Amino acid sequence: MAKGWRGLLEEESEHQWVAISGFFVFILLGAIAIQGTSSLPGVDYRSDGLEAVDGRVLDIVYGDSGSYTAMVLGDEGGVMFHYDDQGDARDIGADYEDILGMTFMTQLHDGSIVVSPSNNTLEVIHVKSENLQRTIVPLNENQESFDILDVAEQANGDGYHWLMATDEGNTSSLRGFGNVATPLQPAQAAFGGATVTAAMVNSDDFEWNMVEALDDGTWIATGLMANTFGADENSPAAPLKHPVIGFISWSAGPTAPMLTSIEELERGEIHSLIKLENGSLLAAGTDSAVHIALDGTMTDVEVSSESVALDEKGAVWMFGSEGSTSIVRMREGIPEKMPLARPLPLTVEVSGVSDDVIYAHGNNQNGETGTYSIDTLAIGSIESGRGFLNFLFFTASSIVMGVMVWTAFSRMRQNQ
Known part of the structure; x- marks a missing residue:
């Protein structure tokens, strides 16, 4: 690619506009592609409540390494359990008379x-x-x-x-x-x-x-x-x-x-x-x-929500109701809309954070439980579509600009 651009630039001046026009077309197409990947990356959805116990999550407190303590309404009523960082679940609510009343x-x-x-x-x-x-x-x-x-x-x-x-x-x-x-x-x-x-x-x-x-x-x-x-x-x-x-x-x-x-x-x-x-x-x-x-x-913050979670970098994530096309992330008091590739598939009731992943639990319009998760580290990373295109666009642009500058200096030295 670099050799081809160099050849075009070294030809007569009437051909140089082709290289310049091609570069501007490349910039335009790159900008369109990057804008097309502006939706929130790192999103996942599964149609169940929790891995350990399925049901409607009433309340949950997350700890380190994916551990959590939760109250869940299942087929047999309310249960309360602790899920540790080794993947073991333990019922801790068996002695409580009224878990649903907590x-x-x-x-x-x-x-x-x-x-x-x-x-x-x-x-x-x-x-x-x-x-x-x-x-x-x-x-x-x-x-x-x-x-x-x-x-x-x-x-x-x-x-x-x-x-x-x-x-x-x-x-x-x-x-x-x-x-x-x-x-x-x-x-x-x-x-x-x-x-x-x-x-x-x-x-x-x-x-x-x-x-x-x-x-x-x-x-x-x-x-x-x-x-x-x-x-x-x-x-x-x-x-x-x-x-x-x-x-x-x-x-x-x-x-x-x-x-x-x-x-x-x-x-x-x-x-x-x-x-x-x-x-x-x-x-x-x-x-x-x-x-x-x-x-x-x-200070009023004009953002409505159904549930919020504070991530490990201090940003607040504000979830709307089912069908929302964006999620609001607030950093240092400034709200920012994060567009979703697909509408929010559930109304979030409770949410929490563990190891930079936000877990939002709720129900859809049919009453079915679900868990929506967001990997907060995926935003802008090379693994995300936007991050990859940013990297590719920066690399290709650097190569083209480098060849142009190198050719210009070579011509200047030849004319001296």
């Missing part, structure tokens, strides 16, 4: 999982221990009864504080728990000095369901707020509910958490509250999302 699995700082199998009870599953040891943490034993809807942790110098979203029977609220020492084993040393606070007051108009730590002593809670002044005309007794973000202050001691301010959203439902690499939070919803900075500044 609303959360929170991954703690050491990789352990905390759940609430019954009222006034937390259970820490040490998934990295040899025998999957567990620690049962009773709260307010023989006193007020409450259900735990979510748990978040926050470092506090010599230990950790936990904030819980709770169902108090007639209303939802928030309670603090701490100080939890580290490491989390042995149990007596970790939890022996921890106490639970009273429920937060002034929560009658709120339905809190998710919590996350923001900064030292500051937390974020999300849920729904009833607006008695905006009741449905067809049912005046049933007030409208809309999403709300609450700023919570609680740092230590028996004092109950305090609601310091709220931000009301007009539409949608907040389905995810995730902590980003820099410590800020993203509240993602079905209508839009809100970024919450460490200083409390809130």
Whole structure:
């Protein structure tokens, strides 16, 4: 190829336009080919839930090397199991009376999982221990009864504080728990000095369901707020509910958490509250999302989603409903649409990341379960179609430009 271009360039000047025109045609065709491969690479889809247990994935927490802990609704009801990095699955929910009634699995700082199998009870599953040891943490034993809807942790110098979203029977609220020492084993040393606070007051108009730590002593809670002044005309007794973000202050001691301010959203439902690499939070919803900075500044992100996942490089992946033609990747607060070669084949309910691969679990319009995965390292790599064409185009262009420059210098030296 290089020899042919050199021959054309060394002929009379009236032939040189052929070489130049050919080069520009090559650039145009290369650009069209690269644009044609602009869809997201590294995508895979399989029509089942999980390899270990098939069924609808209700919740999942991923660990290293493809390990995970999951709650799944199968043909025989709800099951909870741990799949380790050796490929072995172990049922860890056989002793739980109501797996389907468990609303959360929170991954703690050491990789352990905390759940609430019954009222006034937390259970820490040490998934990295040899025998999957567990620690049962009773709260307010023989006193007020409450259900735990979510748990978040926050470092506090010599230990950790936990904030819980709770169902108090007639209303939802928030309670603090701490100080939890580290490491989390042995149990007596970790939890022996921890106490639970009273429920937060002034929560009658709120339905809190998710919590996350923001900064030292500051937390974020999300849920729904009833607006008695905006009741449905067809049912005046049933007030409208809309999403709300609450700023919570609680740092230590028996004092109950305090609601310091709220931000009301007009539409949608907040389905995810995730902590980003820099410590800020993203509240993602079905209508839009809100970024919450460490200083409390809130910024609207006009992206709707059904589920989100944070990859290992700090980017947020936002999945829409079934039939979506793109997925949004947000890096450093800037959303970017990633076109799909084929429409999204399912509505994602839960998602997570392990070893740079995003796993999104959900159901299609026929109620069939499926798993959609994205290899985040494939974007721009030589293995992807776009990456290969970029490499080929750069190599060929370099050769052609090199021959042109070499020929030009040779002609200049001959004319001297």
